[in-house]
Amino acid sequence: MAGVAVSTTINGDSVEYLCQPDETLLDVLRDRLGLTGVKEGCGTGDCGACSIILDDRLVCSCLVLGAEAEGRRVETVEGMAHGDSLHPLQQKFLEHAALQCGICTPGFLIAAKDLLAKNPDPTEEEIRFGLAGNLCRCTGYDKIVRAVQDAANVMKGA
Amino acid sequence: MRYIRPLSIEDAVGLLAGSTGTAAILAGGSDLLVRMKGGFVEPDLIVDIKAIEALSEIRETADGFSIGAAVPCAVLGESTALKKAWPGVVEAAKLIGSKQVQGRCTITGNLCNASPAADSVPALVAAGARASVVGPGGRRTIPVGSVPTGPGKTSLAKGEIIEAILLDKRAPRSGDAYLRFIPRTEMDIAVVSAGVNLTLDERGVVTAARVALGAAAPTVLLVEEAAEAIIGRTLDEAALERLAKVCFGACRPIDDKRGTIEFRRKVAGVLAKRAATTAYARAGGK
Numbered sequence: 001m002a003g004v005a006v007s008t009t010i011n012g013d014s015v016e017y018l019c020q021p022d023e024t025l026l027d028v029l030r031d032r033l034g035l036t037g038v039k040e041g042c043g044t045g046d047c048g049a050c051s052i053i054l055d056d057r058l059v060c061s062c063l064v065l066g067a068e069a070e071g072r073r074v075e076t077v078e079g080m081a082h083g084d085s086l087h088p089l090q091q092k093f094l095e096h097a098a099l100q101c102g103i104c105t106p107g108f109l110i111a112a113k114d115l116l117a118k119n120p121d122p123t124e125e126e127i128r129f130g131l132a133g134n135l136c137r138c139t140g141y142d143k144i145v146r147a148v149q150d151a152a153n154v155m156k157g158a
Numbered sequence: 159m160r161y162i163r164p165l166s167i168e169d170a171v172g173l174l175a176g177s178t179g180t181a182a183i184l185a186g187g188s189d190l191l192v193r194m195k196g197g198f199v200e201p202d203l204i205v206d207i208k209a210i211e212a213l214s215e216i217r218e219t220a221d222g223f224s225i226g227a228a229v230p231c232a233v234l235g236e237s238t239a240l241k242k243a244w245p246g247v248v249e250a251a252k253l254i255g256s257k258q259v260q261g262r263c264t265i266t267g268n269l270c271n272a273s274p275a276a277d278s279v280p281a282l283v284a285a286g287a288r289a290s291v292v293g294p295g296g297r298r299t300i301p302v303g304s305v306p307t308g309p310g311k312t313s314l315a316k317g318e319i320i321e322a323i324l325l326d327k328r329a330p331r332s333g334d335a336y337l338r339f340i341p342r343t344e345m346d347i348a349v350v351s352a353g354v355n356l357t358l359d360e361r362g363v364v365t366a367a368r369v370a371l372g373a374a375a376p377t378v379l380l381v382e383e384a385a386e387a388i389i390g391r392t393l394d395e396a397a398l399e400r401l402a403k404v405c406f407g408a409c410r411p412i413d414d415k416r417g418t419i420e421f422r423r424k425v426a427g428v429l430a431k432r433a434a435t436t437a438y439a440r441a442g443g444k
Binding site for chain 1: 159160161163184186187188191192194195196204206208230232255256257258259261262344345
């Protein structure tokens, strides 16, 4: 199969890569570009571990072809911290112990970032519905919801 | 496999019509990529229609709305005018999948995937929506309900693409609503569902109605007798009971792990009643 040449922007950087036409963006990010913060859980759009933001829309990168990223903007968890300073969501996930095994965490962080960008002051219910596309088998979700609420408060004050 | 992103609908049709192997249209990919991953389909050609500009917009025209085939469901929920005119269609589209899936999935894809449990389809059928189909022979407009012909099967011919879903301009005092039953609060597939669309006169009497049921038969059901049960009435208790009874009788559902035949038939009637009540209130009925 002939490769597809793709020019895209990932976490603000221009990136070019070659991928197979049936290769998912998830596989491109992990295996070709080394962005392993994007996790593969189900590979079928159910668990949200591979969540990224594509042109300001939260999507599962397992349900996007690598070839589709041409000319678009991709945000992954790797783009959330600025140097050594963590994004408020990352900081609050640590403080609230909103993770145990951590596999779902990058997806939750990106989904929460998208949620707060669109709704800076969400209710608990809005957070729970907004993050319903992300599955966590460890925390029972409660600590994640508290962390997002706390981060929202910090970000509003900033 | 080849991946091509044409810039015009004519080029897309040409590619699909001229393909020799299995060709697939890619819009949101939330069904296609899952089927590819599961090994259920191995396309030789993928035609990504998202670079065709006209397919990526919701247009409000003198006749109503045209929703491009590549418009994600999340965008439907952000269209104030569409939500105001067709709240039932929008609430159905917004029930498909998670936030992540909403950012990609389309109502045209939901229709063409031809699942009997598709959420947006009963709402579209109740709304009397039409599909604008482009193919090697030109353009044609068909009722949305004639697209699915069975689970996973459509009436579209080789080379044909639905470019947009068309919704009529609203008559005064009209409302629609969609409800589904799932055992969870979100992120699930309809066990059974109902879409109701109606128009009232000044006194609150139903003058026109369409009732559609989902996951109640191999394809979406437009139940004309259910509409007749409420036309000419003010949606009083007797009319609602009659509506539920007709829906109960019209269902031809399957028995599976998500629901029994008996349960689906009963719930279809309950949902039709509730959706009709919501649609009635949205139309300004009291």
